[in-house]
Amino acid sequence: MEGEMTMSSPAGKGLAHTLKDDVYGMVLGVMFIAVGLNLLKCSGMITGGIAGIALLLAHVSSLPIGLLFFLANLPFLVFSYFTMGRAFMLKTLVVNLALSAATQGVPLLLTVSYIHPLFSALVGGTFLGMGVLSLARHNASVGGVGVVTLWLQRRAGINAGKSQMLLDVLVFVLSLLTLPLSLLLWSTLSALAMNAMLMNWHKPGRYQGN
Numbered sequence: 335m336e337g338e339m340t341m342s343s344p345a346g347k348g349l350a351h352t353l354k355d356d357v358y359g360m361v362l363g364v365m366f367i368a369v370g371l372n373l374l375k376c377s378g379m380i381t382g383g384i385a386g387i388a389l390l391l392a393h394v395s396s397l398p399i400g401l402l403f404f405l406a407n408l409p410f411l412v413f414s415y416f417t418m419g420r421a422f423m424l425k426t427l428v429v430n431l432a433l434s435a436a437t438q439g440v441p442l443l444l445t446v447s448y449i450h451p452l453f454s455a456l457v458g459g460t461f462l463g464m465g466v467l468s469l470a471r472h473n474a475s476v477g478g479v480g481v482v483t484l485w486l487q488r489r490a491g492i493n494a495g496k497s498q499m500l501l502d503v504l505v506f507v508l509s510l511l512t513l514p515l516s517l518l519l520w521s522t523l524s525a526l527a528m529n530a531m532l533m534n535w536h537k538p539g540r541y542q543g544n
Contacts (some may be wrong), residue, residue, distance in 0.1 A: 362468045364429060373449065379462065381521065382499075387478065388402040390512070396477040429469060462527075466528070476520070495529045
């Protein structure tokens with residue numbers, strides 16, 4: 335609603351976010367992503383982006399997945415510092431720490447005895463997209479290739495959802511080496527659901543808040 339009101343303003347400029355806005359938006363983003371990841375995990379699926387990269391590394395390493403996620407994110411955090419600014423990088427770092435804790439905490443609060451792969455793929459992927467979108471609206475991200483897609487959208491006007499999908503394709507192609515085809519197809523559906531959120535809602539000029 336705020337975005338629609340902003341676009342209709344005479345000046346065409348968005349209202350700056352307050353600290354409360356940013357904190358609330360980031361909490362919502364972390365919550366959506368944590369739930370979405372656990373829904374996919376219940377069905378044994380992977381996902382795109384940095385999480386998919388970390389899962390691939392887990393197949394060739396004995397390190398904990400949380401540590402692999404952080405290590406895989408390091409070069410992207412450096413990239414975000416130089417391309418998106420210090421504030422963006424710090425927010426992304428905080429998001430990563432909070433997301434690691436939230437992802438571990440969700441199973442303690444929510445027990446799923448059965449989940450159909452279709453529901454897991456569509457709802458889990460959509461929740462991931464909502465989370466990424468919420469973070470992006472408040473100048474933050476989970477890091478990884480998401481930083482690259484946001485930078486490409488700001489620098490070259492390339493839709494974040496479309497570039498994210500192209501990068502996800504590379505992750506899924508590599509996943510062919512370790513995942514059964516049926517599980518890979520369900521995982522692909524989850525990535526499509528996630529990126530559909532970004533392609534439809536994360537468009538240049540639709541939302542101008544800072």
